[in-house]
Amino acid sequence: MMHTIDLRDQTPTRAELAALVPRAATDVATATGIAGDLIAEVRAGGAGALLDQAERLDGVRPARVRVASDEIRAAVSALDPVVREALDEAIVRVRAATTAQVHEPVLTTLARGAEVIQRWQPMSRVGFYVPGGKAVYPSSVVMNVVPAQVAGVGSVALASPPQKAFGGSVHPTILAAAGLLGVDEVYAMGGAGAIGALAYGVADLGLDPVDLITGPGNVFVASAKRLVRGVTGIDSEAGPTEIVVIADSSADPAIVAADLVSQAEHDELAAAVLVTDSVPLADAVRDELDRLAASTHHSARVVEALSGQQSAIVLVSDLTAAAAFANAYGAEHLEIQTVDPDALLPLIENAGAIFLGRFSPVSLGDYLAGSNHVLPTGGQSRFSSGLGAYTFLRPQQVIRYDRDALHDVSAKIVALSRAEDLPAHGDAVTARFNG
CATH class of the missing domain: 3.40.50.1980 (Nitrogenase molybdenum iron protein domain)
Structure with missing residues (x-):
């Protein structure tokens, strides 16, 4: 059902990894x-x-x-x-x-009478x-x-x-x-x-x-x-949902398959990707997917999603290579089901939300984890984040200088304004001290 991408004994560059990432054909x-x-x-x-x-x-x-x-x-x-x-x-x-x-407002005092409030x-x-x-x-x-x-x-x-x-x-x-x-x-x-x-x-x-x-x-x-x-x-241009599961030989193939199916039921273009250094696990997950896909409520939808070009089993040499692939992918949802998920976490740079261990499925994040399930898709986690209070907040800088504080830096402002051929910038400062 799912096609295989075999990266064992390969050391692809970042650009090559990005080209290998399975994606739905949507524009x-x-x-x-x-x-x-x-x-x-x-x-x-x-x-x-x-x-x-x-x-x-x-x-x-x-x-x-x-x-x-x-x-x-x-x-x-x-x-x-x-x-x-x-x-x-x-x-x-x-x-x-x-x-x-x-965040609470933060006051930075740069000198006496010179303040910037965030x-x-x-x-x-x-x-x-x-x-x-x-x-x-x-x-x-x-x-x-x-x-x-x-x-x-x-x-x-x-x-x-x-x-x-x-x-x-x-x-x-x-x-x-x-x-x-x-x-x-x-x-x-x-x-x-x-x-x-x-x-x-x-x-x-x-x-x-x-x-x-x-x-x-x-x-x-x-x-x-x-x-x-x-x-x-x-917030973002949201695309079809995605799950990437990094798993080693310690993972339960039935649980991995269940998590892949849970996201595949969203949409025919949903992406479900397993990244593993264990061929026996990959084979066992494939068998479980065949069983689950045939019996799940949205079977036709799930089968189409798992069979699409956006879903794959990726074989890698080790978990370091798995993390590199996950970073190139920048998944909406990333699960880590390994012997020690915390050990792999420092290697992960790009993901909308990260789910650690057997008892932290994506479904938990969809509903009751406390985290937000509105997350970047299509690799956008490389440069954006999921929805949060910060989405609706605009950071502003409030500047307050008194006379002495401005006078202390006035000569430097004049020097920089002349260097940029914008002398009126400096004049706006010195005008405050004329007369």
């Missing part, structure tokens, strides 16, 4: 034209355009785009108590772990996108909203596609998750049009534009986020 740019047209429709037609798009693309025309507050309250009341308890616990854990990401200011208003395709994601509501609340964002809006099964409204479990978090600005709108609505605002809905859009979606959502970047901020 956000291919959806740019369609996404751009959908955004333009919303900018021109407002709420009417969103309703037309819902009818055309989601197969249902909502009674209204904005979900009424009483409908959100009703969804909370009707929520399965077991699911509510799980969501409440997820909220508590994510809030606790996220609070550690908020402070972190929350954004005023943000928008969240919660997908509604192959699965329902109340956990994504938690993962997006809680960090913004911890950061101190004062105004939030949530968009999720209208559901034909629920009369064109947002899925009630999504609404319930929003209600548990106190979010009452929810819109039944999906895809690129929803991203455009959040970025530019929709006057006839009373929807004000946001400063940042976060949350995953399909290729049209990712393309739309690329198009509106600059008008508003975005």
Whole structure:
């Protein structure tokens, strides 16, 4: 089912490793034209355009785009108590772990009367996108909203596609998750049009534009986020989910296979990769995958994902080589199932989230670890991080110098301004001491 990449007794360069990394054949740019047209429709037609798009693309025309507050309250009341308890616990854990990401202002005194204050200011208003395709994601509501609340964002809006099964409204479990978090600005709108609505605002809905859009979606959502970047901020252009498992001969092949399948069930383009220095383990995992893929609930989807070019078993000479491959990949989710996962951790540079040991599966991070499951995909962990309170905070520098402190450095400022042929910069300083 899964193809094999054999790197034993090889020492590929970083560039060669990057070329060997298995990836799904997706390109956000291919959806740019369609996404751009959908955004333009919303900018021109407002709420009417969103309703037309819902009818055309989601197969249902909502009674209204904005979900009424009483409908959100009703969804909370009707929520399965077991699911509510799980969501409440997820909220508590994510809030606790996220609070550690908020910095207090820091004052640096460079000389008497010379101060620079580092402070972190929350954004005023943000928008969240919660997908509604192959699965329902109340956990994504938690993962997006809680960090913004911890950061101190004062105004939030949530968009999720209208559901034909629920009369064109947002899925009630999504609404319930929003209600548990106190979010009452929810819109039944999906895809690129929803991203455009959040970025530019929709006057006839009373929807004000946001400063940042976060949350995953399909290729049209990712393309739309690329198009509106600059008008508003975005977290990332999220692609199909990924799991990389580094395992040695001590790993349980049934557990490794179960973890690979758990991510493969998301989408046919989901990537599942095992990196190991043990051929017997690789063979045993392959056998377990054949068994699990045939019996799991989303069997057809899982088989297609595991058979795709984005999924592979990678054989390496040792765990150092495994870490090098993982760094070249930069996985969204990286599991380390070895005799001593902590010993390998210092070698890992690139990953959205790292799960250590047999009892730290990716599924834990999806729901109740306390960490955030909105993570960079497609190798973006090389230069970006998962969602957190810091996503919604902007570091700012506040400068305060008194007269003597400025006078002490004035000659140096003048010297540098002249060296850069910008003498007025120096003049702006010396003007404070003339007369």
